[in-house]
Amino acid sequence: AVVSTQSTGTGAAVTAPSEKFLQMSGPLMMGFGAVFAATIATSFMGPSGAMGKGVYALAVYGGVVLFSALLLYQTQQVVRTCERMPSHQAYDPIVMSTGIYMSTVNLFVRILSILSGQKRK
Secondary structure: HHHHHHHHHHHHHOOOOOOHHHHHHHHHHHHHHHHHHHHHHHHHOOOOOOOHHHHHHHHHHHHHHHHHHHHHHHHHHHHHHHHHHOOOOOOOOHHHHHHHHHHHHHHHHHHHHHHHHHOOO
């Protein structure tokens, strides 16, 4: 399920008609700040209280949404850079794709955290 979701998201970023996802940099950074603050706050709050559970949910579920959107943004950024690169300059796809790789790893960690937290019935 994760692979199909990521491939669909990446396909949406590659085939987008314009640079639609590149305009998300501001909201992505604000979301990153909120998820980062929630992740730091989970180490100081107990998981038993309502506030601790809410902050944990923001860190985990907000991280899934954030890294999914970041995956779209970075994929379209790589495509735009490749299209606008002058022919006399060398294009290095490995350096360009490390951000996509890290977003995929972070997304996997968040989904794994969600799945490990569910109780079996």
